[in-house]
Amino acid sequence: MTVFNDADDARGSDRNDQDVTGIAIIGMSGRFPGAPSVEALWDLVCEGRDAFLKLRPDEIEDAFTDEERAAANYVPARPQLPDVDMFDAEFFGMFPREAAVTDPQHRVFLEVCWEALERAGYDPHRYPGLVGVFAGASMPTYLINNVLGERAKVEEFTSNYQIGCFQQIVGSVTDVLATRIAYKFNLRGPAIAIQSACSTSLLAVSQACQNLLTYSCDMALAGGVSITIPQRRGYIYQEGGMVSPDGVCRPFDEQAAGTVFGSGAGIVLLKRLEDALRDGDRIFAVIRGYGINNDGSDKIGFTAPSVEGQADAISSALANAGVDPSTIGYVECHGTATPLGDPIEFGGLRSAFAEAGDKRQLCALGSVKGNVGHLDAAAGVSGLIKTALALYHAKIPGMANYQRPNPRINLDDSPFYIPASTTDWPATEGPRRAGVSSFGVGGTNVHLVLEQAPASQGNVDDVARGPHILPLSARNEAALAAMRANLRDHLQANPALPLSQVAHTLQTGRRAFSHRTAIAANDIEQAIERLGSERVASGVATERPPIAFMFPARARNMSAWARHSTAANRNSPAGLTGARSCSGHL
Known part of the structure; x- marks a missing residue:
C-alpha cells in the first residue's frame, strides 16, 4: 500500500542488493x-x-x-x-x-x-x-x-x-x-x-x-x-x-x-x-x-x-x-x-x-x-x-x-x-x-x-493524471471540518507530495465513517484551495436497511414475522440508520 510522505533523499541505501530479510x-x-x-x-x-x-x-x-x-x-x-x-x-x-x-x-x-x-x-x-x-x-x-x-x-x-x-x-x-x-x-x-x-x-x-x-x-x-x-x-x-x-x-x-x-x-x-x-x-x-x-x-x-x-x-x-x-x-x-x-x-x-x-x-x-x-x-x-x-x-x-x-x-x-x-x-x-x-x-x-531502509524500488513522481478524488470521513461534522483543515495544512507544508498517492491512501487506507465529504483536484494547489472553500458539500451516509421478503400467510404467521423482523433490527449492530460508532481523523 502506498502512503503519502515526503521523499527524503537521505533515506534508503544506494545498494539495490541490500538484504530484504528483517x-x-x-x-x-x-x-x-x-x-x-x-x-x-x-x-x-x-x-x-x-x-x-x-x-x-x-x-x-x-x-x-x-x-x-x-x-x-x-x-x-x-x-x-x-x-x-x-x-x-x-x-x-x-x-x-x-x-x-x-x-x-x-x-x-x-x-x-x-x-x-x-x-x-x-x-x-x-x-x-x-x-x-x-x-x-x-x-x-x-x-x-x-x-x-x-x-x-x-x-x-x-x-x-x-x-x-x-x-x-x-x-x-x-x-x-x-x-x-x-x-x-x-x-x-x-x-x-x-x-x-x-x-x-x-x-x-x-x-x-x-x-x-x-x-x-x-x-x-x-x-x-x-x-x-x-x-x-x-x-x-x-x-x-x-x-x-x-x-x-x-x-x-x-x-x-x-x-x-x-x-x-x-x-x-x-x-x-x-x-x-x-x-x-x-x-x-x-x-x-x-x-x-x-x-x-x-x-x-x-x-x-x-x-x-x-x-x-x-x-x-x-x-x-x-x-x-x-x-x-x-x-x-x-x-x-x-x-x-x-x-x-x-x-x-x-x-x-x-x-x-x-x-x-x-x-x-x-x-x-x-x-x-x-x-x-x-x-x-x-x-x-x-x-x-x-x-x-x-x-x-x-x-x-x-x-x-x-x-x-x-x-x-x-x-x-x-x-x-x-x-x-x-x-x-x-x-x-x-x-x-x-x-x-x-x-x-x-x-x-x-x-536504514533499502532504496525505494518505486517511482515517487506523480505521473498519474488528475483529477484525483480526495475523500474524508468522520464521526461528526466538527471532526470532519477538522480533518479538512488538517489535510489542507499538511499539503501546504508538503507541496511536493504526489497527489495521486495522497488520494490512494485516503481511498484505501482510511476507515469510512458516516459523515463524509470529498473533493476532486488536479494538483496540490487546487486541492489546498478546494479544501479551504466553504462550498465543499458534505453528507451523512447510511447503510441500507435489511431486506425482508413478505409472503401471503395467515395473520398469526404475519404477527410472528413482524416480531422477528423488529427484533432483528433492534439487535443489528448498525440499527436502522447504519451509523458507525467511531469517527476518523487525519
Whole structure:
C-alpha cells in the first residue's frame, strides 16, 4: 500500500542488493513530554532541547506535607504529558462512564495505536492479514488514586474483585492493554501484554518481531505507555539513589546524579521487510536482529545492573543480525544518568564492541532520556522511535544536557564518542546501522540492531493524471471540518507530495465513517484551495436497511414475522440508520 510522505533523499541505501530479510518499521506514533508527536520529538532531539520543568507550589498535587516540600531534598519536578484527561470516547465507541473508569494509559494508547495504523495507510477492518498487538504499561495509579479512591473500595477490590469491582478495574489493569486494542480495532493476531519494568516496550517490539518471523501475524503493533497520576508531583532525592537532585537528566555526563521519571507513550507498526517492499510501504528503518536475556543473580542486588548481562544481550543482537560491530554508527543507550548505571552500561558496550578493534570515534552514543526523562514502560520504544528517525533522516542526534563525560567513563580509550549536537550521518560503504538498548529493573536486557531502509524500488513522481478524488470521513461534522483543515495544512507544508498517492491512501487506507465529504483536484494547489472553500458539500451516509421478503400467510404467521423482523433490527449492530460508532481523523 502506498502512503503519502515526503521523499527524503537521505533515506534508503544506494545498494539495490541490500538484504530484504528483517522487520520493517512502517508506522510510528507517540506522545512525549514537550513533544505531542514523533515529528515534535525529532525536533526536540535535533535542537538539543529538553522537557524538564520545575513545578510551582500552586501546581503540585502530590501527598507530601508542607514540611516535606520545604526540605532541601524535595525536588518539585516531573516532565508532563498534557491533555491526558482529554479523550474522544465516542470515537472509540465507549460510553462516558466506561471512559471515566478507564486508565489514561489505555486511553492514550488507543489514540497512538490508531494513529500509527493511519500513518502507515492501513484500515485494520479492510486489511486481509492478521495484525498482532504486543504492549505493556506502568502501574495503574489512576485505578488506585481515582477509581477506587476510598479505603472501603480498595478492600472490596482486594477481597472480591472478580465480582464486585470488575467493571471498575478492567479499564485499568495492564493485563488487558493489548487485548483492548485488538477488541476496539478488530485485530485478530496475537494480543499479548508484556511486562519487564523499564525494558517493557522494547521487549514488546522483540516479541512482535518473533511473531512476525514465525508468521503468527502479518503486521504487529508494539510499544508501551506510562502515565502516572497525579502527574504534577515532586519526589525526595537521596544521595546515590536513582533520581536526580535537581530535576534534570544528564546521561553519561560528569554531573549525572540520577534520572527523572516522566509520562509518555510510543508505538511502532511492524511488518516483514519483503512484504513491506512488495506493498510499497514507507519504511523508516529495518530491525535486523535482537538479543534478550536476564542478568540472573550475578550482581550486587536485584535492582542493580550487570556489565556481563548487558554485554551478552548486545552481542546476541549483533550475532542475530549477522553484522560486524564496526558497522554500527550510533547506539541509543538506556542512559539513566545514575552514578552506577552509566559506567556499567558503558562497560557492557565496550565488551560487546571488543571485536571492533582499536578504532576510535567509531560509534556515537545517545539517550532520549536527556530530552524527555525516563518514561518507564515507554522508555525503550521512545529510544527506538528516535533511532529510526535518525536513520531515516541520516542524522547523528546529539546528547541533550551533555558537556563532559562521567570521569568513570573512558571515552578516549574506546570506539565511542558522545556528540553534543546533531550532525549529518556520513554515507558508509554499506547501509547505516544503529543499536538500541533497554534494560529493566530485575535484569531483563533487550538490544535491537537497526539498519536504514533499502532504496525505494518505486517511482515517487506523480505521473498519474488528475483529477484525483480526495475523500474524508468522520464521526461528526466538527471532526470532519477538522480533518479538512488538517489535510489542507499538511499539503501546504508538503507541496511536493504526489497527489495521486495522497488520494490512494485516503481511498484505501482510511476507515469510512458516516459523515463524509470529498473533493476532486488536479494538483496540490487546487486541492489546498478546494479544501479551504466553504462550498465543499458534505453528507451523512447510511447503510441500507435489511431486506425482508413478505409472503401471503395467515395473520398469526404475519404477527410472528413482524416480531422477528423488529427484533432483528433492534439487535443489528448498525440499527436502522447504519451509523458507525467511531469517527476518523487525519
